[in-house]
Each structure stands twice: as structure tokens, then as C-alpha cells.
Amino acid sequence: xxxxxxxxxxxxxxxxxGLFDYRVVGAEKLKFTGPAxxxxxxxxxxxxxxxxxAFDEVVHSFARKTLFDNPIxxxxxxxxxxxxxxxxxxxxxxxxxxxxxxxxxxxVLMFPEGTRSHDGExxxxxxxxxxxxxxxxxxxxxxxxxxxYEAYPRGAKTLRPAKITLVVGDLxxxxxxxxxxxxxxxxxxxxxxxxxxxxxxSV
Numbered sequence: 001x002x003x004x005x006x007x008x009x010x011x012x013x014x015x016x017x018g019l020f021d022y023r024v025v026g027a028e029k030l031k032f033t034g035p036a037x038x039x040x041x042x043x044x045x046x047x048x049x050x051x052x053x054a055f056d057e058v059v060h061s062f063a064r065k066t067l068f069d070n071p072i073x074x075x076x077x078x079x080x081x082x083x084x085x086x087x088x089x090x091x092x093x094x095x096x097x098x099x100x101x102x103x104x105x106x107x108v109l110m111f112p113e114g115t116r117s118h119d120g121e122x123x124x125x126x127x128x129x130x131x132x133x134x135x136x137x138x139x140x141x142x143x144x145x146x147x148x149y150e151a152y153p154r155g156a157k158t159l160r161p162a163k164i165t166l167v168v169g170d171l172x173x174x175x176x177x178x179x180x181x182x183x184x185x186x187x188x189x190x191x192x193x194x195x196x197x198x199x200x201x202s203v
Contacts, residue, residue, distance in 0.1 A: 038160035134186055
């Protein structure tokens with residue numbers, strides 16, 4: 001864990017607990033070694049840091065490549081182990097880099113919905129997360145955030161009062177032999193199952 005990541009973790013932890021009464025339900029389920037895809041609902045820019053601070057280790061994540069165009073933002077994002085991706089045209093290099101992280105025993109945060117919800121409600125999963133599951137064979141840890149939409153919804157200019165809770169589900173190791181689909185159909189089936197497990201979580 002580099003210094004920049006550590007400092008960011010401290011800042012967001014203080015913000016989370018000081019302003020948002022942040023708590024984690026099922027924190028004992030975070031204590032495991034080895035790789036995992038951390039799959040979470042997505043309603044706010046606050047989602048990545050409020051998942052990351054729940055872990056005692058680095059959690060790798062993604063951001064739009066355009067955010068790296070700003071030199072300062074790009075430097076910070078890289079130091080926080082954020083990978084740049086093109087949402088419209090995912091490239092092979094990003095796919096290989098992510099699978100390499102998982103095969104090296106790292107944890108990677110993914111949002112199956114692909115983009116932030118406009119109204120705070122969960123959306124349908126995109127096939128992308130299923131592709132990473134199929135290619136990496138990594139287990140999946142479903143988690144769900146409550147309150148980040150109320151604290152900082154899409155389009156908001158300032159933070160708002162809210163209570164934020166992260167609910168942690170059970171680690172799931174998909175058995176690909178149970179799926180008769182292949183290709184994109186398989187990826188979508190896996191993504192839909194991940195989203196179902198996220199939506200089952202409640203405070």
C-alpha cells in the first residue's frame with residue numbers, strides 16, 4: 001500500500017465516519033486471502049472509496065480513461081491503483097491487465113451495472129463482469145452500498161447529509177460447468193447472477 005493510497009484511505013475513512021456514520025454489515029466476510037472480484041451496485045462517485053476503505057488491503061478499481069487526461073487527477077488515480085478503461089471500446093490491454101491482477105491474488109472492484117444509476121435504483125448488469133469471471137475464474141464477493149446516492153447523487157454539486165452502510169455478502173465461486181451458455185450469453189448469465197446476489201443484500 002503506497003503512501004498516496006494510504007493517505008487517501010485515511011481521508012475517506014475520516015469523512016465516512018465523521019459525516020456519514022459509515023458502518024459495515026458483515027465485516028467478518030472481508031477477512032479472506034486471495035483474489036476476488038468485488039462486485040457492487042453503483043449510484044455515486046463515492047462508491048469506490050467507500051468500498052475500498054472497508055478492506056485492510058489495496059483494492060484495485062477502474063475509471064474512465066478521460067479522467068486521466070487531467071495531469072493531477074491522472075497522477076492521483078494511478079497512485080491509487082486505478083486502471084483507465086474506455087467504456088465504449090474496452091481494449092484487450094485492460095482485459096489482460098485485470099486478469100493478471102486477479103491471477104496474482106489481487107482484489108478488483110467492479111460495478112456490474114457499468115455506470116452510475118440516475119435515480120438510485122439498481123440497473124441491469126452488463127456482460128463485462130461476466131467476461132472477467134469466465135476468463136479469470138476468480139471468486140466474486142457481492143457487496144451493496146446504501147446511502148451514497150443520498151449523500152452524493154449523480155449531478156450533485158455538494159455532499160448531502162446521509163447515513164452510509166456497506167453490506168457484505170457471501171463469497172461466491174461460480175462453477176462454469178453449471179452453465180450451458182457460451183460466449184456473450186455465458187458472460188451475461190454470470191453478470192445477471194452477480195447482480196441478483198447484490199440485490200438480495202439488505203441492511
